[in-house]
Amino acid sequence: MSFYIADPAQLGVGRLDSRLKLLYRLSPAPRTQELSPVKERMREKRRMRTLNRFLVHRDRVAQIDDLLIPGEDRNIPVRIYKPGSLSPCPVLIYLHGGGWVVGDVNQSDPACRRLAKQGECIVISAGYRLAPENKFPAAIEDSLLVLDWVFRNSVKIGGDPSRLGIAGGSAGGTLATVACLSAFQQEYPPITFQILFNPVTNLAKMDTDSHRKYGEGGFGVTTHALRRRREQYLETEDQKYDPRVSPLLAEDLSGLPPALILTAEFDPLRDEAEEYAAKLEDRGVNVRCVRYQGVTHGFFNFVGFLPQADAALREAALFIQHASPS
Numbered sequence: 001m002s003f004y005i006a007d008p009a010q011l012g013v014g015r016l017d018s019r020l021k022l023l024y025r026l027s028p029a030p031r032t033q034e035l036s037p038v039k040e041r042m043r044e045k046r047r048m049r050t051l052n053r054f055l056v057h058r059d060r061v062a063q064i065d066d067l068l069i070p071g072e073d074r075n076i077p078v079r080i081y082k083p084g085s086l087s088p089c090p091v092l093i094y095l096h097g098g099g100w101v102v103g104d105v106n107q108s109d110p111a112c113r114r115l116a117k118q119g120e121c122i123v124i125s126a127g128y129r130l131a132p133e134n135k136f137p138a139a140i141e142d143s144l145l146v147l148d149w150v151f152r153n154s155v156k157i158g159g160d161p162s163r164l165g166i167a168g169g170s171a172g173g174t175l176a177t178v179a180c181l182s183a184f185q186q187e188y189p190p191i192t193f194q195i196l197f198n199p200v201t202n203l204a205k206m207d208t209d210s211h212r213k214y215g216e217g218g219f220g221v222t223t224h225a226l227r228r229r230r231e232q233y234l235e236t237e238d239q240k241y242d243p244r245v246s247p248l249l250a251e252d253l254s255g256l257p258p259a260l261i262l263t264a265e266f267d268p269l270r271d272e273a274e275e276y277a278a279k280l281e282d283r284g285v286n287v288r289c290v291r292y293q294g295v296t297h298g299f300f301n302f303v304g305f306l307p308q309a310d311a312a313l314r315e316a317a318l319f320i321q322h323a324s325p326s
Contacts, residue, residue, distance in 0.1 A: 057304025091159035097170030099229035118317035151189030173199030208271035215268035
């Protein structure tokens, strides 16, 4: 495995970026157990509007379209970003984060704009059904429905189906790599590459060093909040051992597409993501894993505000450009 430490802000080891310190001080997150899922989603939308207005940069891209992908009993919202590059170009499905409970295509808008522009690819940002109203495996089912639609419509929208990749942040990163597993094991379209930002890879066990060091508070997401998300997402306790929930527990990862895994120094989920990268490599998958110093979970959403976010998205864009056709 190619493992690298990236320090674009030149902070060294063990120093939280001062920009994040200020942000957490000005806008402390309320405890999730105090809010219903509906109120959490409202809070998240207000937070994203504020970030997009004052802190986060949103690149201009040639074309953005919102549409609904029809399913048997539901429609899935997607937002399509086109870079203006000559067709056909790579196609990237992006799945937002939010612990399977909050988030939508607006949350990931700045990152998707950047990936479309710098990666010179078409990005399809997909919504999916959220818990606890829609428990596991609803989000996975929606992700696979989007994968099938994108594969069948890639040429129509100017993309190259032989260069179809999938990416996601946090819970979306889990959904992305699970889609790769399903595509390989079942009759789903082939995925050429995967990009995982701060993925959740083991909901069964939260006892890594990074959980112990950074999961108690002060670094964004907490171990307690992750346990609550697990309760909201899963129907039964034993589902946490399902590889579609905890892909680190999958017995066979061979045959998965090349992976870029991006982690954060102060993220409780850091160690399990890096362990997943090592396991992928052990199963013969081509993996590049980069840890970004001085930042916390979800840092990649702070486009134009954190140099680490800009560097991580540039790393992802280069990975997309160099993806080999299937």
